[in-house]
Amino acid sequence: MDEHVEKFIAEAEKSLADDTFVKLILSNYKGSDRSLQKISVRFIETKKGNQLMFQSRFDTRDTVKNFSVAQAANELRLHLSSGFRNAHLFTTDGDFQLEIGKRNSRLTVGKPTTKTRPSIAHDRAKRSFIDPNAFYLKALGIATDKGEIKPSQQDKWRQINKFVEILAGLIEQSDLKDKQALKIVDMGSGKGYLTFAAYDFLTGGNATVKERASSAGNEGTLVHTRVSARSVEMTGVEQRPELVDLCNDIAKAGNFDGLKFVHGTIADFDPGEIDILIALHACDTATDDAIYKGIVANASIIIAAPCCHKEIRKQIKPPEMLAGILKHGIMLERIAETITDGLRSLILEREGYKIKMIEFVPTEHTPKNNLLVATRHDRAKSTEISAKQVEEVMNLFDIGEQRLEILLKK
Numbered sequence: 001m002d003e004h005v006e007k008f009i010a011e012a013e014k015s016l017a018d019d020t021f022v023k024l025i026l027s028n029y030k031g032s033d034r035s036l037q038k039i040s041v042r043f044i045e046t047k048k049g050n051q052l053m054f055q056s057r058f059d060t061r062d063t064v065k066n067f068s069v070a071q072a073a074n075e076l077r078l079h080l081s082s083g084f085r086n087a088h089l090f091t092t093d094g095d096f097q098l099e100i101g102k103r104n105s106r107l108t109v110g111k112p113t114t115k116t117r118p119s120i121a122h123d124r125a126k127r128s129f130i131d132p133n134a135f136y137l138k139a140l141g142i143a144t145d146k147g148e149i150k151p152s153q154q155d156k157w158r159q160i161n162k163f164v165e166i167l168a169g170l171i172e173q174s175d176l177k178d179k180q181a182l183k184i185v186d187m188g189s190g191k192g193y194l195t196f197a198a199y200d201f202l203t204g205g206n207a208t209v210k211e212r213a214s215s216a217g218n219e220g221t222l223v224h225t226r227v228s229a230r231s232v233e234m235t236g237v238e239q240r241p242e243l244v245d246l247c248n249d250i251a252k253a254g255n256f257d258g259l260k261f262v263h264g265t266i267a268d269f270d271p272g273e274i275d276i277l278i279a280l281h282a283c284d285t286a287t288d289d290a291i292y293k294g295i296v297a298n299a300s301i302i303i304a305a306p307c308c309h310k311e312i313r314k315q316i317k318p319p320e321m322l323a324g325i326l327k328h329g330i331m332l333e334r335i336a337e338t339i340t341d342g343l344r345s346l347i348l349e350r351e352g353y354k355i356k357m358i359e360f361v362p363t364e365h366t367p368k369n370n371l372l373v374a375t376r377h378d379r380a381k382s383t384e385i386s387a388k389q390v391e392e393v394m395n396l397f398d399i400g401e402q403r404l405e406i407l408l409k410k
């Protein structure tokens with residue numbers, strides 16, 4: 001083996017030994033696999049301890065293989081003798097650039113691009129929460145049969161991951177943290193993307209890289225995060241019968257025994273006692289019907305992504321002071337949305353929930369991207385203040401009726 005290649009590998013090993021390693025990139029590939037573009041090597045934390053993750057970029061997909069520090073040198077040697085012409089090692093002490101020519105090679109050293117090591121924990125948080133190879137993603141047309149997310153479904157994929165990430169975080173911080181059996185209802189479940197993803201994630205269907213690696217020869221797996229498996233009883237409620245049938249078929253075919261979909265309206269569905277109520281993009285006041293069911297069922301967590309805010313929009317009569325601003329339809333639209341979701345959050349506070357209002361998915365993907373997250377807590381001091389604020393806001397904008405309020409007063 002060429003002395004510069006050996007020197008490069010020795011520098012990589014040294015940087016790993018003295019904790020100065022940042023990343024390593026192999027590029028300018030001229031080998032036999034036409035679709036291979038480059039390989040990035042990063043240091044990651046796994047259940048087997050710290051390892052080096054070799055992420056290979058092909059024309060249409062990425063694959064990942066993890067290696068121990070001891071194995072990594074050999075792996076690098078293999079790649080550097082099978083077609084990669086360039087290798088770039090970034091360390092906090094200096095950057096090493098290897099160029100392999102037909103006859104000879106060259107190794108140069110430059111100043112470090114970065115003097116800080118990337119956080120392993122940060123890297124971990126960026127990984128996907130969902131196994132792209134999951135059966136339901138293929139059945140719902142989000143992933144190909146090979147487990148690759150279709151280009152047209154990337155937004156949906158991001159949304160599903162974000163939702164599961166938020167849900168997992170909420171459970172972790174709530175009184176459900178150690179509860180091993182959860183009852184969940186998803187109101188207005190539609191095609192069930194988020195229902196399946198939540199169920200699969202919480203029941204531990206999302207195998208880790210480590211587990212997949214041992215069963216699949218350590219090949220071709222994207223990195224995703226895992227939670228410990230729980231027993232979950234989950235129901236999707238949906239008014240369109242064809243979607244209910246589709247989702248039940250997929251749940252059956254995927255052996256999702258605790259997951260079922262029922263045909264009906266949110267208003268008519270009796271959830272009984274539940275731990276979590278989900279209502280994502282249920283139209284207009286269907287969101288209020290769902291939140292109401294969650295409050296009555298004493299759910300520990302209520303998550304709603306409201307969409308269409310017609311009820312309040314029709315009623316708002318802006319106070320004189322704001323008339324000049326709200327004469328524009330688009331402004332009225334926005335304030336109607338803010339008031340509707342604001343009233344819902346105040347009412348939930350009054351009913352004993354702590355509220356967070358967060359951005360679900362970036363605005364470029366959908367303008368309806370508020371996520372209202374409510375976690376039950378012992379009746380708080382803010383209860384009276386919230387009740388007063390609900391009244392004041394409704395009076396200020398001359399709002400006669402708000403669906404959630406009507407339901408709770410009944």
Ligand SMILES: C[S@@+](CC[C@H](N)C(=O)[O-])C[C@H]1O[C@@H](n2cnc3c(N)ncnc32)[C@H](O)[C@@H]1O
Pocket residue numbers: 187188189190191192193194237238239240243264265266267279280281282283286
């Ligand atoms: C925009 S889709 C959202 C689906 C899913 N929750 C999501 O976010 O991907 C809204 C779904 O809620 C259903 N829906 C709306 N109002 C409903 C109601 N009152 N009762 C039951 N289902 C309802 C619709 O049929 C539709 O499938």
